[in-house]
Amino acid sequence: MQKKSKRSGALKYFCNLFSLRRPSGTEDVVRVYAEADTQSNADALAEEVGAAVHKFAGGVGELPKV
Numbered sequence: 001m002q003k004k005s006k007r008s009g010a011l012k013y014f015c016n017l018f019s020l021r022r023p024s025g026t027e028d029v030v031r032v033y034a035e036a037d038t039q040s041n042a043d044a045l046a047e048e049v050g051a052a053v054h055k056f057a058g059g060v061g062e063l064p065k066v
Contacts, residue, residue: 016036016037016041017034017035017036017041017042017045018034018035018036019032019033019034019035019045019046020032020033020034021049021053030053030057032046032049032050032053032064033046034046034049043066046066047064047065047066050064050066051063
């Protein structure tokens with residue numbers, strides 16, 4: 001994993017998958033972007049990364065859904 005900074009987010013490459021998670025500078029949210037070879041793989045990656053961010057943040061609120 002390659003971390004840039006707290007504000008610019010982090011990049012992760014795995015096989016044909018790509019994920020970017022970026023905290024908002026103005027809202028209490030973290031945006032998750034995902035690319036993959038198929039839409040279903042991108043959705044699965046986004047859900048997995050979203051769940052990891054949710055857990056890291058203390059699990060406040062509902063789990064994010066795609």
